[in-house]
Amino acid sequence: MATLLRLPDETAPAGPRQPLNIDAEKALLGALLVENRLLEELGVPLGEDHFAEPLHGRIFARIRSLVDQNMLASPVTLAPLFANDPALAELGGQAYLASLAEDPAVVLLARDCARQVHDLALLRALIRLGTEMVNRACDTSEAIAPREQIEAAEADLFRIADAGDISGGAQSFAQAATRAVDMVARAKRSGGSISGVTTGFSGLNRTLGGLQRSDLVILAGRPAMGKTALATNIAFNAAWRRALDEEEGRNSGTGAAVAFFSLEMSADQLAARILAQRAELNSERLRKGEIAQEEFNRLARAAEELQHLPLFIDDTPALTVAALRTRARRLKRQHKIGLIVVDYLQLLQGTSRQADGSRVMEVSEITRGLKTLAKELDVPVLALSQLSRQVEARPDKRPQLADLRESGTIEQDADIVLFVFREEYYHAQKRPSDPASDEFRRWQEEEYRLRGLAEVIVGKNRHGATRIIDMVFMSEFASFGDAADET
Incomplete structure (x- = not known):
């Protein structure tokens, strides 16, 4: 009633x-x-x-x-x-x-x-x-x-x-079947791999079929693994596909307007990252202003090119999950957003923290709130998450589901869990002190082999198989790309 x-x-x-x-x-x-x-x-x-x-x-x-x-x-x-x-x-x-x-x-x-x-x-x-x-x-x-x-x-x-929305409730099988056929048709139009919102990466799209409506997708990793960079890449790729569709007067069904809730980085920092990736400029030098005139011109051209990119950034700090839901619903009504990105989950606040200060219960409330938001707005929600330090204590530092920090309900509520892993980062910490030693030579050979390599580990996939997807990471641009065997 x-x-x-x-x-x-x-x-x-x-x-x-x-x-x-x-x-x-x-x-x-x-x-x-x-x-x-x-x-x-x-x-x-x-x-x-x-x-x-x-x-x-x-x-x-x-x-x-x-x-x-x-x-x-x-x-x-x-x-x-x-x-x-x-x-x-x-x-x-x-x-x-x-x-x-x-x-x-x-x-x-x-x-x-x-x-x-x-x-x-x-x-x-x-x-x-x-x-x-x-x-x-x-x-x-x-x-x-x-x-x-x-x-x-x-x-x-x-x-x-x-109060006037009666779109919920039970659906007939005919209605559900029609939506299922539409989903398959979108995948067919995209070349046989994407039925949801594109990530812009072939390996991820093939494994996940894109980001599916009403799914909660958790993207987790230890600091410096590049999870914010990957989330930014995905947000840009989805918004760029939508912009191209509108420009060409077509609807591939794989692009989406994106709402990016950045609780850690400011909107201008995030925009600078995207511009650096688009103009292929070194993000660190860009931040310091150490760029030549030609590079600045490329930056200006990229900014002009992306003027109408349907990517909306909210950098309000310390948001509650209730406030995020209100803002997301407003963006959905105003701009018809088709993807929500939250960076990152542990910086959100719950609305009913218990007297004992249980952070586990608060994170549980947050993950349930994000999953409810995904279903309510019928869009995928991509939420970044930290991992616990126990990863660092293992010889093999590839993350596992048990490493999700603070609450097992993250794993329970998520439809898909992705981990970002770069062995290059950990190998750099093992650098021998004597550059003339055989140990250093072996370390250097391994460093050359690992340079730029990254993995996205599909740790949970409610719709299909789990696997490891090879990718490349261009640290100078803070950008990911498909590995040669994933294209």
Whole structure:
């Protein structure tokens, strides 16, 4: 049953008259009493709170309750349930119920009346929300937290908007089958490998089929492995594919507008990374400004080329998972985003941290919140995660699922878990001190072999096989690429 955002009655404005139509409410109730089956055919989600007259709301709730019990809802069966209701008694008791159902023609008006009752309820909710916002903003008796008030107002506003969304619920097999066929058709159009949002990497696309809608994908790694670089590459590739589709007037189905929540790096730092990758400039020299005029010109051309890239960066620090959800929903409505990236999971905050400060429980809440967000918006969510230090204690430092830091629910809630691993990083720490020794020569040979090599380990894949995907890492550009045997 639908529930409407309900604010305290004392927030109702005293000035403007509330939008309502009591006659429409009476006609709707009469139609339901004449023909109970209309209850499931109204076309909008209605609840008791949608009725401006509280008595009508109670009558509607009783009708639904009787129908749910496979009982007939009529003036006769309703009368005993309202025997002690003073509001109905004041209107004439059972006679009032009978008057609602005395005109069978109201059955023809049921859907239109239901829509009007629903829409007027939304308008009243907006009025209550607006009044509540004014009252909160004017009240300086407690701590002033305008940003928290704005986020709370956004969340309330989206709850009101969702009161009219009836896209959820059970689907027929025909509907589900149609979506499955569409998914296969997208994979076929892309050359037989991608049914979701492209990662831009052949090996990853072949293994995962792209990033699938409603999936929570965890990308984990130890510091300096390049997980932010890989996530940035994937975000850029998906957004670039979308931009090309729009420019060419086609829809490959594999591109997506991207929302990138960067809790660690600022938006300009992230943009500088993307520009360095696109212009093939050394990111460290770029950061220091140590570039020639020709390189600066390449940077300017890349910036102009990417002016309309559908990549939206939110670098607000210390976001709660609830605030992230609100912002993601807004971006979904405004820009139709098809991929969400979160860098990184451990920097998010939960909303219900326990008194004992259990970080494990908080991370569990965060991962469940991200998975719920992926399903709610029907987009893949790619969340970066740290790994525990126990990786460093093993001779083979390739990460495993047990290394996911702080909570086993990360592994449980994720549909796909990817690990980034670069043996080159660990080999560099073993450099012998004597450059003239045989040990140093052997170390150097191995260093040449490992230079630029990287692995993306598919540790969990709810849709298929797990494997190790060979890739190359260009450290000067902070960028990944396909290995020769993965193209």
